[in-house]
Amino acid sequence: MVREEESQIISALRAGDEAAFMRLVESYQGSLVRVAAMIIGDAEVAQEVVQETWIAVLKALPTFEGRSSLKTWIFTILMNRARTAARREGRYVGLVLETDESGDDQHTVASDRFHPAHTGVEAHGWVTPPRSWEEMPEQVFLSGEVRRLIHSTIDALPQQQREVITLRDVEGVGAEEACNILGVSESNQRVLLHRARSKVRRALEAYLGE
Amino acid sequence: MDEVRMPTCEEMVEFVTDYLEGTLPEADRLGFEAHLRLCVGCQHYLDQMRRTVTVTGALADETQDAISREALLMVYRAWLKERDSS
């Protein structure tokens, strides 16, 4: 949505234009519900959180200064609420684990996939190179099983990684916008995305066969 | 320009996200691409990562949005009413 469009929507909302509000709802509702469900892990609670988000958005609208885009602002409000709900649902593992995600899963690719350091020219090269997925039938990737596999893999990720991959790869939010919504630095965002994507790839590879 | 050093396969998998994000420094990018031309395993790995991103994006096809639009409209009307009465 362009900035000009956004300020038109905001003035329409302030003027009491119901259709404008419903258009705004339709633009983001699907995405908001998906993100909330991913973060909280409970579809019903997610719906409540989204409904509360709209109430909060309207309440705070008079103070919206347009420093971020309207979309970023709405998603930031959602994210705060979703995190609180996730904590309530026992989704956050706790602060210690949360801050130390380095220990959560050692390697991007299992280290035994590479020749060890002392093997000369082969050192750090693939023992068994990854297969090509290009020759696999397209339907394999579109199957319900693969969908569920990815879903459960994302579900099992540490909170921050789950947040980043949900915004970036499920919702297709850009890097800069994701950083603004989540309140993380760009480099931190990339590290989290890297870990999350690597784990999803590993899960797919394990499912499809090395 | 920095000297281009060819990364190992084990390093390549760590560079992949920065490469796809376009944030790999120039020298590292050239090294990454040079390795890629010579290594089928890493070509497959990069393709797998791209595919992983695409397939993850397919999760956005479904949504369990069951919130009634009527209820949301009520939220908006209530907000207007409260605002105008204060």
Ligand SMILES: [Zn+2]
């Ligand atoms: Zn390689």
